[in-house]
Amino acid sequence: MPHSPSSIDVTRLASWQALAAHRDQLDDFSLRQAFAEDPQRFATFSLNDCGLFLDYSKNLIDSRTRELLVGLAREAGLAQAIRDLFDGALVNASERRPALHTALRRPIGDRVLVDGVDVMPEVQRVLNRMSELVGKVHNGLWRGYTEKPITDVVNIGIGGSFLGPQLVSEALLPFAQRGVRCHYLANIDGSSFHELAAKLRAETTLFIVSSKTFNTLETLKNAQAARSWYLAQGGSEAELHRHFMAVSSNREAAMAFGIREENILPMWDWVGGRYSLWSAIGLPIAMSIGISNFKELLAGAYRMDEHFQSAPFERNMPVLLALLGIWYGNFWGAQSQAILPYDHYLRNITKHLQQLDMESNGKRVRQDGSPVTTASGPVIWGGVGCNGQHAYHQLLHQGTQLIPADFIVPVSSYNPVADHHQWLFANCLSQSQALMLGKSRDEAEAELRSQGLGEDQVQRLAPHKVIPGNRPSNTLVLERVSPGRLGALIGLYEHKVFAQSAIWGTNAFDQWGVELGKQLGQGVYARLVGSAKDAAEDGSTQGLIDFFRGRHRG
């Protein structure tokens, strides 16, 4: 019988116990052997849907493992949790909110109720408004204070109001409309503002202040810096509305900042920051790629939503990725997960998935406040291939930790240069192959002997050349990065993260942990600038404050 997803200790379920016993039986499992024994292994453990091909055959699993993992998802009540997510139940219990980012990609005519009100007409209204604004900018009808058309759009935002939009607009550069360049200003570090401002002309720049809450320190400071810069460059208060827009659920704060009411696009409480690129927070994306491509992005994510809701768990991409993550994190002791895109345009996906996964699943209590009894979300890290191969892949191959990796790679490049793409693709495959196959002691010795080394040298070097192998990975292949496929890819990871939280019983949609640093930041700042005279809470922080005060020059 499925249980209510948030009230159970998943480790006490019969399916969990069965998985623990099964894990012990797999101690000697060899991927090399599994492939040698089963010519159908690739077909058995791969699937193709929503424009994505997932090969998960290089995992430490057999058919029984998949059966048991799916059994866990069933017993933990995942099917009900998925229905709850899409139906607008209060899946964010601590904040008593639904998480309805999926409503943003639903087709016209669907109904989604929040507090008894259908939100879809409002979603459509905002999308139409985005379409109008993008049209005005692209057609040169939105003009700056000197009547010149806008050439540069700067998104001022951080976290979810930055990482998703930046990932998508940069991944879809081949779809960018001519005439408008998009930039991102996130960090409070003055150097990032300085470097960006040097590239801009105030008269042709439009700033979008993106902040769900409109009270994020970094964003407000950057917005103020941008306003001062605009005024110093010759802009006037009277023409400010031509250069500043906002996307926020805090209309009053945006207006108090000086942004005209008609220049504010809304956000809603029922969309989390890291799930918000599908909303008006995606305005810089639409400014870059145009509204029809933006709608294609939404449609791709919608296809993944449909797949997540309807595919049987054995053939459900987000569910399988979620279960594999649980398999390694909870049964094999893995503490991190590498995300390795082999595509220049997807180079920012690791950063987006870091926030998506770690802010969602970095939780230590369940929805009902009781402590989790097993590990929750892993550390997400990685970066673009092949670069990582010459930097951190060594640890993947020979380090002492088990680190599952997701390789993401397109079949075709938008910019073919000689045979570079074939080499890029080959490197991607050979990395997952090397992780899996490794190199045995016998192979290492034979290789050294074939190089003509004497036996003492062979024995000296062989231990260093042994690569254990049996390291698991998934490979996600896209024909090409397109708006639809990218939408599906991001949707895939969103649902993977949710499915894991539902199984652990945690809340994927709050982030209380980040608040403490913000609170303490106020006191540290006051002591740094001398407006607070009392000592910091601890000697280390006070020592560092003193060090700063003694040497600060600007």
Ligand code: F6P
């Ligand atoms: O501090 C964390 C966080 O709240 C993220 O969850 C969010 O994406 C980011 O800050 C930005 O928040 P906002 O869009 O409200 O400025």
